[in-house]
Amino acid sequence: MIRHHPDENLLLEYASGSLARGPSLVVAAHVQMCADCRSQLSTLNNLGGSLLNGSPAQPLQANAFERLMERISQIPEKIIHKSEDTPTPVPVGREPAMDHLPKVLNKLLASNPNRRWKTLTRNLQMCRLKSGQRDYEVAFHCLRSGSGLPKHDHRGQEFALVLHGSFSDHNGIYGRGDFVLREPGQVHRPIATQDMDCLCFSAVAAPVSLTGIRGLFLNPLIPFRPG
């Protein structure tokens, strides 16, 4: 059961189109896993539709419709399939289990065929992804079962989604489908639960700084690379 969701404010920014591409990827992936948020989103889209219905009609340029039909007649009719195929990404190297992902993440993986998993510590692996933007670092992280990350704080907002397994920190337990938002300055020390490795997808706005003596060693290993 999914217990942690994006709040209404974040969902509204996503629905109205002002949320940046990085965090929108995380919200979209959560929404594809969460029926409650899909229902909220459909309400937010209805709100957009109602505002469109009520917007003050403005006269168009002369011949706007004819110009459009001219354009349409020049483009060959595309065949659009109702159920778009979601590409199944080909696993690379020794990649953690990537099945049952929301389709937006399958698409993202398929568009990153040359992705690399890097071992950051004995227990933590990371895979950065190109996602067509430069303001957020978009990545998968895999934390080995039962192991923890050094205590770290976030200099920028971090949007994350648990895809497999679960982890806990002083705020609670997060399992498959849970959405986690960490504000800058929040310090936490996530630990993956014993039974399974924990796979997360995240978008981070600024470098995650590691605090504590281990962080001194780890920090150079985790340079911030948006994209």
Place this chain on the structure above:
Amino acid sequence: MAHKLRHNGNGIAVKASQDYKDDWSRLLTQVGAQRDRQAFERVFRHFAPLIKGFHHSRSTQALNAEAADELVQEVMLKVWHKAPCFDQGKASASTWIFTIMRNCRIDMLRRSQRHQNRDSDVDVADIWDENLENQPLLFLQHKRNERDIADGLNALPAEQSHILEKAYMEGKSHSEISEELRLPLGTVKSRVRLAMKKLQARFVR
């Protein structure tokens, strides 16, 4: 289609109608199934001026007139091409066209940001789904939602509907709205939450 036009506090008229979804949704379905150009013309003549007004009118200056006209062309081109995907069992024509329009606007904005690294096979429609797959349970709910939301918008206090309009019509984030209106971010957030609570209270009874 008998529409009653009412004005809320900010001069935006919201249609309080009982049946707006059916005629336009039926026409749009016809456009998709039969590639019916006459039906498409009717859809265009109705929605294109609304799309322009959504972005450029006396109350909104999100885009200049030229850019708004360009956006109208892009949106209606997509509406024509994607009409076969429209499913009136899942959304009304206006909600579906809103999602296409929002995505075109996101695309337009991306193209204008020269320094963005735009190299990605992940399309806007992959991230902002135009055909939200609802649970079957929710299909029944949505028709009531649409009516109730249109009615509810009219009943909102101006300070709340104003913020919703800025978010949707001008595409502004909460922090941009807070800067512009010189309100604390927390106030903007709580007004949005209050507004949503009031809108939802109309159908979660």
